[in-house]
Amino acid sequence: MTSSSTSPTMIGRDTESAWLDGLLDGVRAGAPATAVIGGEAGIGKSRLVREFAAGLGPDVRFVLGQCVDLGEVAAPYAPVKGALRALVAQVGAERALEAVGPGRAALVALLPELAASEGGVAGEIVITPGGAGSGQLHEAIAVLLETLSREEPIVLVMEDLHWVDAATLALLRFLLRSLGSSRVLLLLTYRTDDVTRGHPLRGFLSEAERDRWVERRELSRLSHDQVRDLVRSLIVDESPNDQVLDTVFVRSDGVPFFVEELVGIDGCRDEGFVPDTLRDLLLARYERLPEPAQELLRLLSTGGVRVSHALLSAVYRGDEAALDAAARESVRFGVIEVDGDDYAFRHALVREAILADLLPGERARFHARYAEAYEAQAAAGRRRLAAEISYHWLGAHDPIRAFPATIQAMREARAAVAYASAAQLGERALELWESVPDAERISGMSKIELMSRTASHLRHAGEGERSLAMVKAALAECPRDDEQYPRLLRDKALYLAGVGRGGSIPILEEALEAIAADDDADDLRVTVLTALAGRLMIEARLDEAVRIADEAFELAQRIDFPRYASVAMNISAVSRAARGEVERALVDIERSRELAQGEGSALLRYWVNASDLRNLVGDYHEAVRLAEEGLERARKQGVERSSGVILASNAVDPLLALGQWERADALIERGLALDPPAPFRVYLQRAKLWALVWRGDAERAAELLRGYRSTMTPIMAVEMQTRLGVSRVAVEIALATGDVAQAWRDGRAVLHEERLPLAGYAEPLLWALSRVIAAVRADPARVSEAEAAEIIAAEPELRDVLDRLAFWPTHLLWAAFVEAELQGTDAAWRAAVDAASADTAPGFLLPYAQLRLGEALLADGDRAGARDALQSAFAGAVAGGVTAVQTRAARVAMQAGIGLEGATSGDVSRGTAGVAGADDPADAVSELTARERQVLELIAEGLSNRQIGERLYISGKTASVHVSAILRKLGASSRTEAVFLARVAR
Template identity: 45%
Template sequence: MTIQTSELIGRDAELSQLADVFADVATGRPRIAVIGGEAGIGKTRLLTDFLENSTPGARVLIGRCVDLGGTGDAYTAITAALRPLVAELGAEEIARITGQRALGALFPQLGRVEAGGATAGGLHESIALLLERAAADRPVVLVIEDLHWIDPASLAVLRFLSRALVDAPVLLAITYRTEDIGRGHHARSFLAELSRDRRAVRVDLPRLDREGTRRLMRALLGDSPSDSAVDALLERSDGVPFYIEELIDLETCDDVPPSLPDGLRDLLLVRYERLSDEAQHVVRHMAIGGLESDHDLLAAVLGQDAAAIEGPVWEAIGAGLLVATSNGYCFRHALMREAIHDDVLPGVRERLHERYAVELERRAGDTGSDAAAIARHWAGAKDVGRAFPAWLRAMRESRAALGYASAAEHAQRALSLWDVVDDPESASGMTRRELMGRAATYLRNAGDVDRSLALLKAALADCPPGTREYALLLNNQGRGLAMLARPGAIESYREALATLDGLEQTPEHELMRADVMVSLAGRLMLAGEDAEALALSTAGAEIAHTQRAARLESVSVNVAALCHGHMGRADLAVSELERARAIAGDDGPAMLRYWVNASDLAHHRGEYERALRIAQEGMDAARRYGADRTSGVILTSNAVDPLTALGRWDEATELIERALAFSPPGAFRSYVIRARAWMLVWRGEATAAREALNASRAQFTSTAEYEVQSRLGVAHAATEIALALDDLPTAWNAAQALLAADPERLHPGQVPPFAWSTSRLLTRLREQGAPPGVDLAQAEAGLRRVVDGFSWWPTHEVWDAAITAQLTPSPAAWAAAVEAASGERAPVYLLPAVLRQSAACLLDEGDRAAARDRLEQAIRLADERGVLAVAREARDLGRSSGLLREPAARLTADDLTDRERQVLELVSAGLSNRQIGERLFISGKTASVHVSAILRKLGAANRAEAAHLARDLIAG
């Protein structure tokens, strides 16, 4: 951070760039500006000028990161930025906006957060909602200065905001030193993510050239410098504005040294060395404390009366080293503080750190506030005996504030001191392995699952098997592996359960056993091992009920309900899920589990409207709980599936784009990609659907290995896509997920529609030739057995008639298929597809009049429902058979509105609906409406065909 000392020189292009970004924000769109450059280059100066002159009417919130060696208190920058807004709105209004008390973790005046009553995700979502509310009447500029010093918890908030703010007029402006974010820095990956975000713009500040140096010299000196003076100063300063200012100031002061220093560090110390001994003493103490200092704290550390230090402080302010703030002082530039800090002798530095630690502890009392600063100072004082418990207090404080990333860092600092502290177990109240387990849990909750697993691996290697501690670590490991969809989760849970079974049973052990049992049951259920999963989840529910653990009981009943459904008790599955909901009450995690599984079950039962309502209810709750990137993404895919079945394509597309904008973790992203591919294939964009699946192939492979439902869903989509592209070998390979599967491990709701796709594949193979070594009769018989084996499933009749007609075609069979596909449990694409195939059968029978009637019905329904793939196939059949007349001449450009012509040009350029909306300053949904209208007018089956037709249309 730099305090402004002169007018801004040589930054016109950068100011214009920022002004353009803010103009975009003022139209209602969120943007991100990342301002990077070396120390002293003028990042804060640029930002200050921009805020003062180019953000009219904006609400500006500023948070500054503090140089505490990466171990600062959680949410330091975020809390500082939001404090004015919280004070303005008040507790009642904030509670109304956020609907929860998570912000109380940062601002105690908003209400206490009970243990387990909020999550880090809920806190992040509350912050996003708060900013959206603040931006309701005018744009908001959220400034985060000095990202290179950001604490991990604040960084987690920035990551979330960069994804979550998709509609609000908020500018996120970030500054950082380029040289201080190297390999391994925790903010490096965040900057890499922003470089790929189309909403983000990077503003790099170069050093001043010769003309820029001349202009700055003229502004500072009030006169035009000579060419030789410009060249000399440019050579010495390297064009860094702060150094130019320092050199000029020193050359023009009355007591300038006879020769100016050559080193930049020595240059920074010249002002300091010109101070009196008293002022140097004060500034030296302040440098150890940090970039800023409270007046009373500084006086206490100095051991002087508050009034006694005013003279030396004013001397330092007059010399340009310090500036006054609202309650203390700040170094004019961080480089000055760093140079003075490094000039203090090591022994003196340790003593001053001790003074700060003692005084901060005295002020904190029993509140635990400033715990991270206290720990840092004890560490700086080399007093490991007091640093160790201080890091543990900082860990607990960050955990209480939901700052899991910061809590993990503090825990690892404490672990680094374990071997040099006397009796660390007594000092901490836990074993080393228990502390490692806590750090691993915090890392997992912060999203750093790989580091969490590495820490758990080390802890397990050091832990005696057969102990409660060993079981805890295994359970923790299982959660991490399950989160990443990696092998070993089931084995970890099994070993943890076996370990607990061998221990003396206490109420605490029983509850832990139930927790492990239900976690294991959940993974087994996903793997298709329903009988064992049902037994475990039922037993876990009984223990949880006895122990009055409502969340665990609800989740147990939830898992058991799905097992009932998979094993033939579909109605019982629904009633048991509703019982799980009742048990959950208002427990967020348990309710999210309900919404995910109940919406999925309703969809597979063919209850599309109900599935959509449940998924939407869950999506709204996921946002409140801050689970947009995890459970919220799964719920999005659970909403997209019924939307696709209902033919509400634009709504499905909008949900997909919103979910992907969150950049969810790979395993969660894969659910949305699969849903998107399934939608695209019916919209006639099979190539795009295949590209979507291929782009996530590695994640699908990993997830499908351990989740039957995921494996079947992806394989079904791959089969349908390959059929649309007439790639029968690929379709055959994909269909093996159904044909070669153990029927007892299949998800019953997925079998009928997948079997329909497979029956069409077998028909095509009969017509075009089977792969070598494939017995089609045997394959058809096997498919029939699988379908008949799930005749109890609610959607069986809808699909069975179409499958039967496909395998044993006749006009009567297809008439029955048409009737079945007209039912409410049938998705919108089934009836047009069956009508088209019925027409083909009638055509083969020689009944051209009936075939034409069926084909016209198929085309009309496919057009009305937006099933463009079937509409194109039906028209192709009509043209090739001569059943349909050639379409009239295509329309001209004059038949499109001005807006439609604009949209068509952007479609031709390959832009998505969201990108079109951003280019034309309309919503993505409005752009989607225009695209649908254009496709209808052009008679195009998809965007690719529309783009092809547009070349002639626009040219004409």
């Protein structure tokens, strides 16, 4: 019998093939997808990908990226570069650069050969504060794929993710969230048995499974019948007997590659040929080769799964004829394959078995040859190869030669904005430092500086805690009189803030004291002053923030540092506004734009703070304009994931105030899809929760808040505006879901802030708290007796805080609403309606005030006035998209027997926010006990809890418990509403 090394047909994967074809059909129709294929070694992942690729039509672009096994620190973006080079080859360099748009510089940084088409020289892209460099590259690649996929669908394959480098993994994480408008099928494969506990891919896979675009499958072993079919497809001229087939099935465990190897050993003549161990099976073909071929394969295995002919020639010690002869034999025996100009092992398992068979001295010699060959290629300027050189010199046990390569690899990774890889290489260089004589001269930096750079790379890679640990270690080794010391202190303060922890301010103050008192240190001094002013502003230490910001501004002006002059003026303006100097602040913040002189990061900071300030003073249209103007600039600069997310959230709040819910939703979802750093993500999450409450899905908001709290809490501890904003939303969610006690706990801290809270954020929170006080005053039994006493007694404190914020432009609006909630009279609510009619009032407030006016008029018996108010509330809520108010207005009218124009039964049964209501009053009333129905009748007579108790010979407290149960069962927010619901049920 004769056999082939690979089956001509793929066996047992029809279901998976159909699955991939279905995903591609969806991609063609405009729905992006990601397929994650896992499986043990030899199970057929690559074969499935090859068969899928072979069946693609001419309308689909196929690009493949292969991860490389270079140990723990792989070359950054290795599979990405391969895939993108293939894509550029298909469309042309000029078209690729045109498609990527503003991200040209980032793409050229990754693929320097594009510099010629760009008409310039490749170099590092401009890195903006906040680790935006990797964001620029990620955004550039996403834009490239999105743009080109509009012409033809793209299948982008990343093979062998168990070897993935940190930079590629970060990019994939970004692409999963950001390709929502593309026609891209992302196909990822990995070996399950190599992804052990602690492997970075494990976390990525867990995250990916939560994404709606991602489907994950693991390939199973072949069944007995499928193994029979596979063996028969491999045997060319005769079928083996059943006993041999059974033996192959048992010994292969249904793994296709093992089946092929077993059949390929000697044609599957009988069961006696079967190797005893997996190692023997994997080496069976190799060991039948002559020694020259075996030596070549050992050398090849040291280079990786795939090695180019040119590289193999450079490391091979024989002549070309001997190399060709050994390679030809290896191909004939089915150990390796020829793929273009490369030699590749038919399976990575075979390469790993041969590699494990190397002697220690042999392995070191081979690694040294590869390192020298890569050095020669790098010297010829072909491409960046320092990571490969470092890996092979380490394999050769030569730390002295590995060290400079590692330093260079770190720089190359940084130039390609592969921060995660740069950080790993920096850590490797630090491990080698003590083994290298004169390491400082070779690296061109001190050990302290290397630690500082590594900490910076860790921060930019999103490893906040590790960056903090590294800079602390650097400080521990750095003498206090060293010029690096204040820089390290500054960095420590910034890294602390980056992970949402306090303590930055005293560290920055210490840094100022440590800076040398001479003009040469002015550049450093102004950066520390500006950072300190910013932290003081965030913690609402406003007077100090103004003083330090003004000092920073004067210094920046003196040393002609326009970026920091702009930022300092910006911080000063915002801080002045927060303490009441609003008119001056509006002038100064525009001056900060002029001072920026077109400098990107300073301009972005202007747009962030200017748009926020305009929103807080009620100039919503201008706030949206400024935020969207800045967001467009952030996209062009490739920093949508950092500054862009803040600007998106700054656009969201005024859009919600204007009732433009869909535009706001789109910005929220886009921003969250970019997976921004935690402080930026919290801004969007807060806005999302608030929108859910007022659009009638309070239960969903409560569910999300439970998941968000762990992220929000540390940020709230150090940022007052976040603390106030999130607290307000939490209070409103708790009120909407009927948990009055939790609402109070979530918001009461504002009454005891050490410093005057930021008025623009505090006053809406005070309004929410006034609703809590009013709810408890109306029905104290909704909370414990102690809580009721605390809440009702807090009214004077709330009014005092509100009065101290009277300087704020929108104070009269919020004061009117607080007063209306606390008084509850129709006169107070008429005043609130008038206040909500101003241009500076958020749109949702007017229908809400009209609703509450209608309820107050009903309580006073003015049905005609109540109908007009409820009709206005309903119509305004429908027009403004305020679903919660629309539902409550319709329900209150129904309960009162008042018909509203345009209202339907669907309006009443729709989910609510701010009101917990039963969909069917009759069902709710049927749940009442006999005693509760008695109590309800007495409520209808207008009796108090004490009077009800006297009538029924029970205590007032017991009556109160019955009243609370009635309100809960009927979904009523007040005693009056409970009576209306009961009447409707009849």
